[in-house]
Amino acid sequence: MTESLVLMHTALNLKETGKFAKQAVKYFYPGDTILLYGNLGSGKTHLVRQFVRLLGLNAEVSSPSFSLINRYEGKVCVNHIDLYRIKDVHDLKNLGLDDLWDSSDISFVEWPQLIEQTICWSHFRLSIRTKEKNLKWREFSLLKMYE
Numbered sequence: 001m002t003e004s005l006v007l008m009h010t011a012l013n014l015k016e017t018g019k020f021a022k023q024a025v026k027y028f029y030p031g032d033t034i035l036l037y038g039n040l041g042s043g044k045t046h047l048v049r050q051f052v053r054l055l056g057l058n059a060e061v062s063s064p065s066f067s068l069i070n071r072y073e074g075k076v077c078v079n080h081i082d083l084y085r086i087k088d089v090h091d092l093k094n095l096g097l098d099d100l101w102d103s104s105d106i107s108f109v110e111w112p113q114l115i116e117q118t119i120c121w122s123h124f125r126l127s128i129r130t131k132e133k134n135l136k137w138r139e140f141s142l143l144k145m146y147e
Contacts, residue, residue, distance in 0.1 A: 006124070007142040017043065020140045021050035024126070027142070028055075030076055030104040033119060035112035038128030043138060044110045047128070048080050051108065064110075068095060071105075079107040083114055122146050 006027055009020040028034065028051070036044045049061040057074040064070040064082040072078045079100050086092060092115065100107050101121075109115070122145060129139040 001120075001145045001147065003125070003143045003145050005141065006144050007140070009140045011136075011138045011140065013136050014046075017047065017138060017140075018050055020138075021047060021054060024140070024142050025051050025054040027124070027144075028106055030106060033101065033107045033109065033121070033123040035116060035119070035123060035125050036108060036110045036128070037112070037125065039130060042128040042130050044128060045080075047126075048078075048108045048110075052078050052080075055106070069100075077103075077105040079105050080110075081107060082110045084111040086111075086114055089114060119145075120147065 007020075007024055009023065011017040011020055036047070038044050045061070045063045052059055052061050052072055055074070055076050055078060057072045057076070057078060059072040059074070061072065061080065062070065064080050065084060068082060068085070070080040072080070081097070081100075097115070125143045125145055127141045131137045
């Protein structure tokens with residue numbers, strides 16, 4: 001895989017996070033997979049909430065920590081996947097991820113470390129970096145990964 005930096009943005013508050021989301025969502029198309037990296041509490045679900053709204057879906061976005069996959073339907077369908085509680089590759093078999101990858105849905109995956117080596121198609125990697133002393137500061141980097 002080769003990578004290309006698509007977008008970098010530093011946000012000092014939620015309004016600036018919204019600006020990043022507005023810029024980044026322009027790069028997402030049906031069938032895209034976006035892997036989200038960031039510490040616990042870094043704002044991954046908040047960012048997905050922004051993306052879902054910007055994609056024109058009127059949905060109540062919540063963390064799929066317990067359901068593992070939340071699906072939001074509209075003109076574009078969005079899957080919000082959280083693999084935080086998945087500890088073993090064998091636990092993935094019953095989730096039906098292969099069906100999601102083969103669809104025209106846009107899929108956002110939180111905690112993708114367990115599956116990142118199996119994603120062998122072009123996709124995005126979105127990293128969120130935070131500072132311990134400044135809870136509102138975020139640095140976003142969006143990379144496009146090419147086969």
